[in-house]
Amino acid sequence: MRVDVLALQSFYASPLGQTAQAMAGRRVLDAWGDCKGLDVLGFGYATPYLTPWLPTARRVTALMPATQGVERWPSCGPNLACIGDEDRMPFTEAIFDRILCVHALEEAENPRVLLRELWRLLAPEGRLMIAVANRGGIWARAESTPFGQGRPYSRSQLANLLSDSMFQPVAWSRALYGPPLSWKMATGGAAETWEGVGERAWPAFGGVILVEAVKRLYADSLPGQGRRVLLAQPAAARF
Numbered sequence: 001m002r003v004d005v006l007a008l009q010s011f012y013a014s015p016l017g018q019t020a021q022a023m024a025g026r027r028v029l030d031a032w033g034d035c036k037g038l039d040v041l042g043f044g045y046a047t048p049y050l051t052p053w054l055p056t057a058r059r060v061t062a063l064m065p066a067t068q069g070v071e072r073w074p075s076c077g078p079n080l081a082c083i084g085d086e087d088r089m090p091f092t093e094a095i096f097d098r099i100l101c102v103h104a105l106e107e108a109e110n111p112r113v114l115l116r117e118l119w120r121l122l123a124p125e126g127r128l129m130i131a132v133a134n135r136g137g138i139w140a141r142a143e144s145t146p147f148g149q150g151r152p153y154s155r156s157q158l159a160n161l162l163s164d165s166m167f168q169p170v171a172w173s174r175a176l177y178g179p180p181l182s183w184k185m186a187t188g189g190a191a192e193t194w195e196g197v198g199e200r201a202w203p204a205f206g207g208v209i210l211v212e213a214v215k216r217l218y219a220d221s222l223p224g225q226g227r228r229v230l231l232a233q234p235a236a237a238r239f
Contacts, residue, residue: 002107003146005069008045011146016180020147020208021048023195024131024175027210028100031129031171038097041121043089044104045146047073047081049131061096063089065104086114094123101130106150115165119215128167128213132158134174139207142180147207158211167213174199174206 011017028049034056042050042062053060054074062081064070070083084090086108099118108114122128133140133152140152153161159169177195199206 002065002068003045003103003149005045005064005071008068008103008146009071012048016145017048019178020145020176023178024102024208024210025049025052027173027175028129028131031173031210031212032098032127035098039095039123040098040100041091041096042100042102043086043118044068044102046100046102046104047071049100049102063091068103087117089117089121091121093120094126096121097123097126099126099128101128103146105130105132106152111151111161112165115161115167119166122215124215124217126215128215129210130158130162130213131175131208131210134205134207134209137174137176137205137207139176139180145180147176147180153209155209155211158209162211162213166216166218168216169211169213171212173210174203174208175210176207177202177205180207 012021025048029052035053036056037058039059040050040053040057040061042060043064045064045068047062050060050062051074060080062073064081064083065086066083070081072079073081082090086104087110099122101118105111105114118128133147133150135152135154135157137152139145139147142148155172162169175195177197177199
């Protein structure tokens with residue numbers, strides 16, 4: 001059962017949630033910049049991380065799982081959020097240049113089915129970024145936060161899952177080195193100190209793993225099954 005959208009709203013309205021958004025969101029922006037002229041999809045509960053692209057991207061859409069619930073987003077202007085099933089998303093093939101998944105994979109009913117559906121929606125030159133709770137970090141044990149729910153991942157588990165779903169990881173990073181506590185020593189400006197020290201002293205223990213991956217158009221052959229075969233590439237339709 002996924003975390004309810006109201007609980008996610010409440011978390012990101014708190015000092016701890018705002019700190020999580022700032023620290024993890026910085027990694028996303030470092031990787032993707034302003035996404036100028038691109039079509040961007042956020043799946044799961046990605047709206048806190050999508051907002052910086054509203055002025056620059058060609059289109060920004062937030063898709064939330066039916067089992068989670070949906071909120072109106074953004075609060076001002078036309079609504080850009082919708083609801084759908086993780087195995088049947090309401091978009092045509094190869095439509096998005098960037099797909100960001102936050103609070104998505106950990107509670108997916110079938111992670112491979114979800115990733116194959118995201119593969120279908122991603123343009124051939126597109127990029128997927130997933131933020132998941134790090135199995136070796138303390139945030140995965142903090143059940144009072146959304147990062148403490150569902151199934152956390154190690155880097156190797158995530159790499160294998162992506163490879164099985166025809167994605168090639170190209171970049172890795174981590175965030176949230178501070179403790180998952182709403183104390184002044186862990187939020188606000190203090191979080192910057194935690195991030196800096198954590199990256200240098202214990203880089204493997206960030207609370208969140210972020211991986212950027214590209215879409216593969218070749219399926220690896222199984223032993224004894226002959227050579228690799230080029231899959232049909234979907235047309236780049238627009239909605």
